[in-house]
Amino acid sequence: MSTLTPAAPSKTTPARATSTTGSLRRGKSRMDPTRNNTAAGIAAWLLALLFAVPVLWMILTSFHSETDAATNPPSLAANLTLDAYREFFGQTSGVSPWPALINSATASILSTVLVLLLAFPAAYALSIRPVKRWTDVMFFFLSTKMMPVVAAILPLYLFARTVGALDNIWFLILMYTSMNLPIAVWMMRSFLAEVPEEMLEAAQIDGANLLLILRKIIAPVAMPGIAATALICFIFSWNELLLARVLTGVVAGTAPVFLTGFVSGQGLFLAKVCAAAVVISLPVLFAGFAAQDKLVQGLSLGAVK
């Protein structure tokens, strides 16, 4: 990250003249580096496990029977069963989560496609052939993200009610597109900015047309970044609750809306809640781990590489 200013106190400069840095440091051995790392490793592992406990517990409980799930102290070694998953998929209660899962998939995938279609040309006009005052445009995009959804949701709700778009998945898709568009423009601009300028100029001099430049020069460099952008947009859409809760109902309700059915307790239902949480989180976990390499750059809107 060369854009950040490194702090370099002047008092250290004389020592840098020594060329035998590595061996000297080892010889000095103020603190044994290997032991230090072991301690850090153990601490990191303990904390990592502590943070993972709720996730691991959720997965374990989802494979328990309802009676084994609700014990105090917890029954770690209880028999494993798929009952909770059968229950969640409605084999006994008859309430199927499939419509909600399909709605979520539809809304997340289609809004992501729309976001990419709108954001890619925009990012192109902000990096490869930048418009005048393109930084102002970037900050306009970012500022729309700073406006909380609640500040616009009532007019959107009233509009949808007036034109009969309430409980319509297409209206939700448009909302998710606008929600993710600023983030996608920022991310994609940072990925497109990595395309080396000399290569673009060379291709132009050689008379390559736009399509060829896109395919042969831009795509190879920016493709992993564009894929990560898509995955992150998918995650944000899949996770969204407030808009879905207000704008959809029985027909277009998404998976998070389905989950809100578990907010108040219903007797012995812990294993079922955990199974539901696991199933509905799986796409996000897959997408997140698939984007892991570019996750930081994406989530920081391209500011961190």
Next chain:
Amino acid sequence: MTTATARISRPGRNAAKPSRDAESRERALAWARRAPLLPALVFLILVTQLPFVVTLIISFLNWNSLSPDKTAFAGLENYATVLTDPDLRQAIFTTILLTVSVVLISLLIGLGLALLLDKKFIGRGLARTLLIAPFLVVPVAAALIWKHALLNPTYGLINGVLTWIWSLFGSPTAPQLDLLSQAPMMAVILSLVWQWTPFMMLILLAGLQSRPMDTVEAAQMDGATPWAIFRHLTLPHLRQYLELGGLLGAIYIVQNFDAVFTLTAGGLGTANLPYAIYQTFYFANEYGLASAAGVVVVVGTIIVATFALRTVFSLFKKEAAR
């Protein structure tokens, strides 16, 4: 690129009077550059800016959809209510408390984790993956797990572990926590810190790994203590990353709805502004009041954002010089 084309076109312009032809061609070129940007820009203005203008207008109306015939211009009355109504004032306070505490705590823990993960140890990749997992659970699902599987006073994991530890020492009466009803705000903060710490950790770890190692090594050779290195080299380098994580975290946590809705349903002083606004228009049908509260959130966000934007800008500006 812009400067390059400008430089090329200038000599020709100075030599002869700028012909109408060249001018219109230049304008066409500028529009060709702008064209790919327009669909995204127009779409975003229609879907986000226009509704906000409508919100602004509604905020000056006395409008309850249950008694539509009484709809009238209300002036600043709704704003006065937002700032004086005890529930809404509480919601403002709750929003600030929630955002500040979650951002600060998760930044602090995230910094600790990033410093640990910056060292090489066995299974570092797997530990990092485990640490990211909380961020990749659907927020409603995460809140449900905290509510029912972890914090439930009778069979939640936390009380279960307390019972188990106490029974190891032969005591049948372990202390049992009931955060959800006794300290609901803490329950909300706890679950959000759990979800947002991985995010902070990722950004700070990227910051640490971009640290110029030669100065650190030089300082070590000079006999600087690890604390001195952290204080005078690492922390100044991380400052921008801390600010960036704080800003992005704040943008999302100010707007949090899922955790409050799921864990406490806004009860016992945990209703933040997004939840209170949702209640006000969705259940109480007070459209004017809800809109005024929405405008207040935006104003608050703008105040925070003008400070925070400077951070993003400083990271961004050097790259923009490209």
